[in-house]
Amino acid sequence: MAQFIINNKIRELRFFANEMTQSELAKQVGVTRQTIMAIEKGKYSPSLEVAFKIAQAFDKPLHEVFSYDLQG
Amino acid sequence: MNLSYREKSLWVSLLVSLIITSYFGNKIVALFSEGATADPGAVSALLLKIIIASVIVEVVLHTLLAMSEQDGANEPEDEREKLFRLQANEWGYWFLAVGVITCIVHELINKQLTASADSLSHSAYQQVGFAPLELKLVAIFWISEIIRFTAQLYFYRKGE
Numbered sequence: 157m158a159q160f161i162i163n164n165k166i167r168e169l170r171f172f173a174n175e176m177t178q179s180e181l182a183k184q185v186g187v188t189r190q191t192i193m194a195i196e197k198g199k200y201s202p203s204l205e206v207a208f209k210i211a212q213a214f215d216k217p218l219h220e221v222f223s224y225d226l227q228g
Numbered sequence: 229m230n231l232s233y234r235e236k237s238l239w240v241s242l243l244v245s246l247i248i249t250s251y252f253g254n255k256i257v258a259l260f261s262e263g264a265t266a267d268p269g270a271v272s273a274l275l276l277k278i279i280i281a282s283v284i285v286e287v288v289l290h291t292l293l294a295m296s297e298q299d300g301a302n303e304p305e306d307e308r309e310k311l312f313r314l315q316a317n318e319w320g321y322w323f324l325a326v327g328v329i330t331c332i333v334h335e336l337i338n339k340q341l342t343a344s345a346d347s348l349s350h351s352a353y354q355q356v357g358f359a360p361l362e363l364k365l366v367a368i369f370w371i372s373e374i375i376r377f378t379a380q381l382y383f384y385r386k387g388e
Contacts, residue, residue, distance in 0.1 A: 187306040190232045194308065194387050203307055 159227040166196045169214045169221065176213075185209040233293070233300025234309050235384045240289045242377040244282055249370055252278045256363070275366065312383040320376030327368035335361045 170176040178196075182189045185206060194200035195210075202210065211221045231239075256274055294301035305313070 187308065188232050188234075188300075188303065190230060190235075190384075191306050191308045193230065199387050200308055206307060 160224055161198065161227045162201050163198065163223045163225050164195065164221055166192070166210060166221065169216065173214055181210070181213055184213045232309070232384075233297050233303070234305065235381065236293055236297070236300075237290060238377050238380050238384070240293060241286060242374065242381065244285050244289065245370065245374055245377065248281050248285060249278060252281075271363065275363075308387065312380050312387070315383060316376045316379035319379045320372045323375050324368060324372035327372065328365060331361060331364050331368065 166181070170178070170181060178192045179189045182192045185192070186209065187202075187206060191200065191202075195202050195206075207218060207222055211218045214221060252274055256271065
């Protein structure tokens with residue numbers, strides 16, 4: 157059975173957003189810096205609400221921040 | 229090591245539980261190793277010392293932690309932390325439920341056996357200091373708390 161994983165471009169988008177720090181993003185979104193770190197590393201899948209807030213922080217649509225890809 | 233405020237708080241709680249209870253735990257075991265005539269007052273006093281010591285040390289350490297990290301202390305729990313807490317609670321409370329039920333069943337069976345035994349062993353059972361069932365329940369509660377803290381810390385570490 158095909159395995160899908162959630163990927164994201166948060167690190168890249170932070171860099172292009174005036175090198176936004178994880179703390180700054182975390183404050184905007186309303187989570188801890190460690191949660192943002194875990195999301196970037198793919199260790200934690202955020203809720204829909206948090207995902208939308210992250211996308212909003214970068215002023216990007218959701219699919220430009222997160223993607224649902226076939227693993228491997 | 230990248231620790232959030234809540235993770236540091238958990239480490240404090242876990243270490244306080246382990247250190248203080250280990251320190252006093254030896255004394256409790258020693259009371260019962262003398263036989264089934266442990267003084268109930270002595271055991272009660274020891275348990276009270278454990279509780280008071282734990283509360284005081286936890287309050288002091290958590291206050292110092294909150295003072296050193298005021299931002300973290302004021303932040304509400306986020307969704308990931310809440311998820312970890314709920315999952316860890318499930319582990320801890322499962323152990324608590326199974327432990328308590330096992331203890332009660334064991335106690336009921338014991339009472340049935342001693343009631344039907346000769347009067348001497350029955351009175352010896354009655355003389356056991358701070359009734360072992362209560363002490364076992366306290367120990368089970370303590371272990372379930374350790375499981376809860378450890379499980380949360382495991383999720384925090386695994387989640388990074």
